[in-house]
Amino acid sequence: MATTPEPGKVIPWRRWAFASLGSVLSNFGSLWFLLAPLLAAYAPRRLFKTYFDLFLRRYARRLLAVVDPYVTVDVSEPGGAASAHYSRYGRVTEHDSAYEEVKAYLSDTCAGEARELRAEGAPEGDGVVISMRDGQDVADEFGGATVWWTSVVRENSQGQQRPHTRQCQRLTFHQRDRRLVVDEYLPHVRRKGREILFSNRRRRLYTNNKSGESFRYDYKAWSYIDFDHPTTFDTLAMDVAKKREIIDDLNAFRSNREFYRRAGKPWKRGYLLYGPPGTGKSTMIAAMANYLDYDIYDVELTVVKDNNDLRRLLIETTSKSIIVIEDIDCSLDLTGDRATQRRRRHDRDNSNTRDENSRRDGSMVTLSGLLNFIDGLWSACGGERIIVFTTNHVERLDEALIRRGRMDMHIVMSYCGFDAFRTLAKNYLGIDDHALFSAVDEILGRESITPADVAECLMTAKRAGSDEPSRLLEIVVDELKQRVEANAKVKAEAEAKAEAEEEAEAAEMDRDDRRGEQNGRKSPKI
Numbered sequence: 001m002a003t004t005p006e007p008g009k010v011i012p013w014r015r016w017a018f019a020s021l022g023s024v025l026s027n028f029g030s031l032w033f034l035l036a037p038l039l040a041a042y043a044p045r046r047l048f049k050t051y052f053d054l055f056l057r058r059y060a061r062r063l064l065a066v067v068d069p070y071v072t073v074d075v076s077e078p079g080g081a082a083s084a085h086y087s088r089y090g091r092v093t094e095h096d097s098a099y100e101e102v103k104a105y106l107s108d109t110c111a112g113e114a115r116e117l118r119a120e121g122a123p124e125g126d127g128v129v130i131s132m133r134d135g136q137d138v139a140d141e142f143g144g145a146t147v148w149w150t151s152v153v154r155e156n157s158q159g160q161q162r163p164h165t166r167q168c169q170r171l172t173f174h175q176r177d178r179r180l181v182v183d184e185y186l187p188h189v190r191r192k193g194r195e196i197l198f199s200n201r202r203r204r205l206y207t208n209n210k211s212g213e214s215f216r217y218d219y220k221a222w223s224y225i226d227f228d229h230p231t232t233f234d235t236l237a238m239d240v241a242k243k244r245e246i247i248d249d250l251n252a253f254r255s256n257r258e259f260y261r262r263a264g265k266p267w268k269r270g271y272l273l274y275g276p277p278g279t280g281k282s283t284m285i286a287a288m289a290n291y292l293d294y295d296i297y298d299v300e301l302t303v304v305k306d307n308n309d310l311r312r313l314l315i316e317t318t319s320k321s322i323i324v325i326e327d328i329d330c331s332l333d334l335t336g337d338r339a340t341q342r343r344r345r346h347d348r349d350n351s352n353t354r355d356e357n358s359r360r361d362g363s364m365v366t367l368s369g370l371l372n373f374i375d376g377l378w379s380a381c382g383g384e385r386i387i388v389f390t391t392n393h394v395e396r397l398d399e400a401l402i403r404r405g406r407m408d409m410h411i412v413m414s415y416c417g418f419d420a421f422r423t424l425a426k427n428y429l430g431i432d433d434h435a436l437f438s439a440v441d442e443i444l445g446r447e448s449i450t451p452a453d454v455a456e457c458l459m460t461a462k463r464a465g466s467d468e469p470s471r472l473l474e475i476v477v478d479e480l481k482q483r484v485e486a487n488a489k490v491k492a493e494a495e496a497k498a499e500a501e502e503e504a505e506a507a508e509m510d511r512d513d514r515r516g517e518q519n520g521r522k523s524p525k526i
């Protein structure tokens with residue numbers, strides 16, 4: 001019954017509010033009475049579920065935590081409706097690559113324990129990826145904690161007409177290891193997984209596209225092909241101690257991630273490879289890429305429009321890569337052939353800025369742009385990168401470009417020595433040692449022959465089709481002698497030509513200077 005305040009009597013507002021509510025409810029009381037059975041008939045499951053979700057589960061969890069202190073985290077295959085879900089205590093945010101990384105980690109680290117496996121074709125190449133079959137579980141140790149991985153299939157039917165299944169890797173661990181697992185173990189798993197995925201994929205050789213076409217909607221800064229160069233450090237012909245030094249340097253670079261971070265240095269290293277043509281500079285880059293499992297970005301500076309484009313190119317490189325600028329002296333207009341170099345030196349006398357001099361027809365990349373490319377922006381790119389310059393004329397390069405810190409290691413690739421010959425003889429003829437090696441050693445000690453020339457001689461011997469090592473090496477010795485003669489002839493001719501050009505150039509410059517002086521004398525003084 002509704003309560004109305006007696007006239008003239010002031011009632012406390014709270015009592016009045018309750019009384020009013022009571023009156024409203026009592027008016028609707030009969031309606032509730034009718035609705036209740038209907039609700040009970042049609043929505044018991046929903047009511048129960050809501051109730052269960054809101055209250056029971058919360059208490060059940062608390063109860064469960066006392067008897068079962070284990071936590072599970074699911075890392076699901078991407079592509080499902082839900083991008084994140086709870087699993088008992090663990091909340092998993094789905095990341096596109098996380099599932100693949102975890103799977104790669106498990107296939108490499110733990111699958112050895114599992115008895116029932118599944119093989120799938122690798123995304124690239126002919127290999128297969130081995131993973132655990134559903135329901136299989138393996139244990140893993142990390143920082144004194146034991147964790148378990150299980151491969152499960154989750155059915156995801158919520159809000160979808162057709163239920164669909166998703167594979168997921170379920171991680172179970174003790175509640176007390178929660179911080180360790182979340183902060184250290186899972187990042188470790190992803191990092192390792194990424195490394196495994198990376199090493200399973202084919203190496204790539206990228207080349208930069210002409211930057212003038214960047215207006216096109218489908219423009220890509222880099223194009224790539226699979227990098228399938230067979231050279232390794234085993235087949236690279238050079239002095240054994242020098243080779244060891246380079247390999248040690250690469251190992252130190254690769255394994256010193258933490259050192260670079262602590263020292264506040266960008267994780268990069270520069271190598272300058274210099275030496276005459278055919279001494280293996282490009283071959284060395286291939287050996288480095290194969291050794292480190294890195295991609296190669298071969299920068300063709302002449303098609304880079306300007307410094308901005310150069311910077312953009314760098315941003316688009318990935319970590320674990322070798323960025324190569326071959327024949328840097330020719331690319332950067334620090335040199336050319338001798339005659340043009342003279343002309344440029346002459347031009348330089350009339351112009352003062354270093355940048356002006358570094359410009360090249362068609363490309364506005366300057367030396368300072370390149371220096372920024374190496375250390376300025378480079379530092380912000382993090383990642384594990386190596387930069388390699390090659391040149392035939394180290395003396396022509398600007399000091400700033402090759403100073404330590406930019407080009408950390410200067411490697412001279414020189415003429416073929418005896419160590420290098422042994423490697424080549426093994427590569428091409430399968431011969432480790434022979435009495436005739438001393439004859440070859442004698443020629444190599446006396447003459448400057450490039451490994452490329454020696455390789456050609458060995459190919460000629462190989463083509464002779466003999467299986468007899470003595471016969472093969474006799475051919476090699478003959479070939480080397482002929483090559484020495486041919487090289488001497490070519491060298492003499494080239495020197496004579498260069499001298500003639502130099503003289504002609506000097507005469508022309510003298511004429512220019514004299515003409516300039518005369519013009520200067522004629523021009524009136526202001």
Ligand SMILES: Nc1ncnc2c1ncn2[C@@H]1O[C@H](COP(=O)(O)OP(=O)(O)OP(=O)(O)O)[C@@H](O)[C@H]1O
Binds near residue numbers: 391
């Ligand atoms: N050190 C080496 N070890 C193995 N093979 C070599 C070596 N040097 C040269 N060769 C052989 O000679 C060929 C040419 O070598 P490469 O292209 O590496 O020389 P380069 O120093 O880069 O020459 P350039 O200065 O003209 O670019 C290679 O394909 C390889 O077969």
Ligand SMILES: [Mg+2]
Binds near residue numbers: 282390
């Ligand atoms: Mg080369």
